[in-house]
Amino acid sequence: MGKICKSCGNYYSGEYCDNCGYGKPTGVSESVKKYRKAARNKPLRMQTEEDKKLYAKWAKEEKQEHTEKRNDPKAKMHFLLVVIIAAAIVIGYALYKSGALFSNTREEVIEQYFSSISQGDFDKFVKCFPKEIKREYEDDRQASGLGKEEYMKALYQEFTDTYGEGYSIIVKFGNTTELSAEDYDMSAYKDQHGSAPKLSEVCEVVTTVEFRGAKGSHTSRLYIYVGRSGGYWRIFGMDEDMGSINADGTPNEGDVPPIEDGSDPER
Structure with missing residues (x-):
């Protein structure tokens, strides 16, 4: 039986909206985030009680996703790896420019x-x-x-x-x-x-x-x-x-x- 997406209003029949990704168990998709960002620009005086409840629900979901990512060991390792690579590039470039690396006499x-x-x-x-x-x-x-x-x-x-x-x-x-x-x-x-x-x-x-x-x-x-x-x-x-x-x-x-x-x- 078909459903109407609570996020973008799209009609879908699967487990989640194939237009914006609403309902996906792996977290909030990028398209959902873009839609939500646009929806939140709606002036406060024009927001209905249903809108406010929906925005509050979105905020709770995004906060939970952020917390999960922050506590994810793989995410922490990935961030640490990015920092190490960036530091190595900066140090390597400095050594190259100074002649300490790959230089001659x-x-x-x-x-x-x-x-x-x-x-x-x-x-x-x-x-x-x-x-x-x-x-x-x-x-x-x-x-x-x-x-x-x-x-x-x-x-x-x-x-x-x-x-x-x-x-x-x-x-x-x-x-x-x-x-x-x-x-x-x-x-x-x-x-x-x-x-x-x-x-x-x-x-x-x-x-x-x-x-x-x-x-x-x-x-x-x-x-x-x-x-x-x-x-x-x-x-x-x-x-x-x-x-x-x-x-x-x-x-x-x-x-x-x-x-x-x-x-x-x-x-």
């Missing part, structure tokens, strides 16, 4: 730079630089039409010609001098690349690099400038210590000084 980015050259690894190579330089290398490779491995081989073909296939690069670190991030001039970098990242730290790392291969070997002393941006160390530039110059204009390799102990912060 000054030495690691320099080692990655030289190992990516000897291995011909384009992806590792471009990650050593700020986004502006990284983008320029990626654009240049796309324009060349070369694959990543082919591009790296062409970029450093001179090393292969000089030292032979499968050459190795040995890196040793000397003194590290901290520079003021505020005083480190990025204007030339910005002019060249269009924009410049904000640096929290800048260092000059004295590095001795030895190339070894079947065709020969060579040792260079480099001053590599690394900066920390967004929690990661990147390479911004490097200068080579040429030592004295021979009559033919080439550096005297015997002048390349041995690497110093990096414990002394002063060069």
Whole structure:
């Protein structure tokens, strides 16, 4: 036998109203709540005694449902889980931005730079630089039409010609001098690349690099400038210590000084 819903006036034949959900044993449905909210907007002077009794009944049902949800162990566990996940996201983001999470060191980015050259690894190579330089290398490779491995081989073909296939690069670190991030001039970098990242730290790392291969070997002393941006160390530039110059204009390799102990912060 059909019934008329006391909540929305819909005619239904089941255990509960299929229009608003009134009479559902699992609690007050969302559609019921919406209907009730609209019904309660009826001005008080226009409410009949039947309306007032119905609104009081709704309030009692909703209060009971709220109490049941609040005391439900599953609901409490769900709420606690949401709080834990939200806290973990906030903490993880803060650690990521500070560089404490998934960061690198000054030495690691320099080692990655030289190992990516000897291995011909384009992806590792471009990650050593700020986004502006990284983008320029990626654009240049796309324009060349070369694959990543082919591009790296062409970029450093001179090393292969000089030292032979499968050459190795040995890196040793000397003194590290901290520079003021505020005083480190990025204007030339910005002019060249269009924009410049904000640096929290800048260092000059004295590095001795030895190339070894079947065709020969060579040792260079480099001053590599690394900066920390967004929690990661990147390479911004490097200068080579040429030592004295021979009559033919080439550096005297015997002048390349041995690497110093990096414990002394002063060069």
